[in-house]
Amino acid sequence: MPCSGSSGGWNNLANGLVVAGVSSGSIAEEMEIQVGDRVLTVNEEELRDIIDFQYGIAEDEFTLLIEKPNGEQWELDIEKAPGEFLGLEVETISPEGTKICCNNCTFCFVAQMPKGMRATLYDKDDDYRLSMTQGSFITLSNLNDEELNRIISLHLSPLYVSVHAWNPEVRVKLMKNPQAGKLPEQIKRLTEAGIAIHAQIVLVPEHNDGDVLAETILRLGERYPAIQSIAVVPVGLTRYREKLTPLRGFTPEEASRLLDQAETWQRDFFERTGQHLVYFADEFYVLAGREFPQVSIYDDFPQLENGVGMARKYIAELEKGWRFLPDTISKRHVHLITGTSAQGLFMDWSKKLMDRVSGLTLTVHAIQNKFFGETVTVAGLLTAQDIALQIGDLAGGEFLIPRVMLKADEPLFLDDHSVQWLEESVNGHASIVENDGLAFLEQVIGYSLEVERCE
Template sequence: MRKLALKAVVAQVQQGSIAEELELVSGDIILKVNGEVVQDIIDLSFALADETVTLDVAKKSGEIVTFEVEKDFDETLGIEFENAVFDQVRSCANQCIFCFVDQMPLGMRESLYVKDDDYRLSFLYGNFITLSNLGTKDHDRIRRLHLSPLYVSIHTTNGALRAQMLNNKKSAHIMEQLQELIACGVDFHGQIVLCPTFNDGEQLEKTFEDIYRLVPAALSLAIVPVGLTKHRGHCFDLKGFAPMDCAEIIDQVTVWQQRCRSEQGKTFVYLADEFYVAAGRSLPPAEEYDGFPQLENGIGLVRCFIDEWQQCPVSSAGYTESIHLDVVCGVSSAKIIAPLVAKLVVKNLHVRVVPVENTFFGTHITVTGLLTGQDIINQLQKLDGPRDGIILPGIALRKGENVFLDNTTPTEVGQKLAVKVQTADFAKDLVSLLLNWR
């Protein structure tokens, strides 16, 4: 298990801010605020709420400087930090049979091997936590600061089965742990990573019923399929879901969704897009996602993409000369994008949707977000025909960085293919690039 030790390192200073007046720069480290060490940006936000603030700062030069700051109440300093926690990211105490981190190949970025299970990152960014490593002090802080909602990896409410799947006896007490959160005044979004023959079927029904009884504190429940890479030689033997299995899961969950909408006025339990795509089923309409509470978890991304695409105006007069563009995506996404592109009629525009097989993680991984730059390069190099440009999926790049999981950059893709490369983050960007390439 790898841990990630962190500090309050300044990443960026906003123009015209107090931090700029203090001449703070990227790389400076905030040591203390008002004489106290702060462990995360949650602590920092409370400490900086006062009108008088003392900052102890370690400058990049090594000099320690103390600043006395007078400011308006709740006025920010204008600092962005490299990380949200400044002490140490809480590591996962479990050894889940489906853990994706355990399926990572060697030689990648250090941060990709960190198994975070930190309630602070859950509150701040929606990271899912198992609740296995929370102690009394953690619950006290969660209650005192009202850190709600949290995002919880439930997987199953069968205690013995959960302990088996997570390889941790403490994980068996999930219902008690959820009740303790609720007693702290905390709401939660739940997640189930579905594994064939383990927590599906009757076990899935039990989990749904148990969590549904916790409404209104239970805000939503997402069901996502287990992701399996080819790097599982040392991992528990698991199988994925076949298209027929996905169809059966959709039918099972649809009954619950109809019940929830009838009783609560919202769907409550949501299936990952992969189930619908694999089964060849239509996705639910946008209104049945209730504002997309688990969009970051892949719940409704395809629906949002389709709807955004259809709302984009196609007013281009086209091109005076033929232009050939390659649109790169994952194998599953191609089933969605290709039909949309086929209906896009623009004079002299020729678009080729390129579904890239994931040889880096294994062909079972078909989502666009896990594509690597080298796989993209290899796939494009095999294709014949004219190519005036390549549109890469922004979702495959690391957040905040212009780099794929294998450390390849879009610039390198362009250099290898000797052609202009652009990145589209979502449907609107893709349509805009297709209509305005020149």
């Protein structure tokens, strides 16, 4: 199948992995390795990908063959102390690029993107190497036997797997790929080989909920502890669904019934394993009008990066910093930017904070997502255009932007507008806030709190 290869963006690369970053004070800097150099071999072994690279440099002694942009090659013998890092980052997963996705999932978010956005937003990767190194979810339906054997032989663990449905027929119908029906046997092989898996279920009403969901969770739960967590997240639907399979979101009543069942599953798993094992996305609790579960329900927050438990963790951090807050500060007005799903949380805490700290004024701006459609409610999918249109002129005031709204490596929103563009558009000064309740409190009051982070 033509889609089973790598994405075209890197096919022009020669052999080797391009150096993307060198840490200050590291061994790599000492060896005069620079951004733009290529790593050709480790211990005279050619590099198929980042996995070979990481395994090679895990040793305390190894030899790198580096090629400079002018074609000059350096052979570097490196010795490092146990646990010491080389301090070198590579630019891509392999010389050929990232393995792309052959699925045509009915709920694929990439298929619901408007035209004219930056190219990387249309990438459909399904690469086990990204799952291993970056925690990206893969479907396993694009793995060949050689790759599955490599995962097992190198014990590439943990993996993050988009399961969606255990039933082969349902999964094939959802993902429109006949290979998707192999999931049960693939999970069996991986878990019996000791590969740990964090599973994800994108839940679509009338497709993989109800009895299908119950079977999926039951079958995954039977493979604990290899199955370390199961996250259930609602399907994300934008307004750009022309010519796509008609889908709908969950109703509040459906979300409430689902959470009732979730509590039963969590209780049963905890009695059997000491872990609640299955965790439901924050959006379900918002939709059902329920309070978020207590911290203990999320165990060690194994799927926080998937947006599962983020609100409860944030609240716990706010509560931790509460007693360290000052009684009064110099007059200060801060604007809070968030998505509509977090509106209730921030409205509630803004009132509490203004009652607690004299001199503090907080204004919450819950931005409706006009760009993707108002059914998309999370802050991470907001655009600078929507923010600018809805908060108006701030008259030089300060506003807080959650880090999750921006690209990881530069201050750009999904619509490629910069933070500076937004500042100029709303006549305000932006502060970027990490996804941490204590950091939020410190930004709000304007200085650091004397809180021990490691408690």
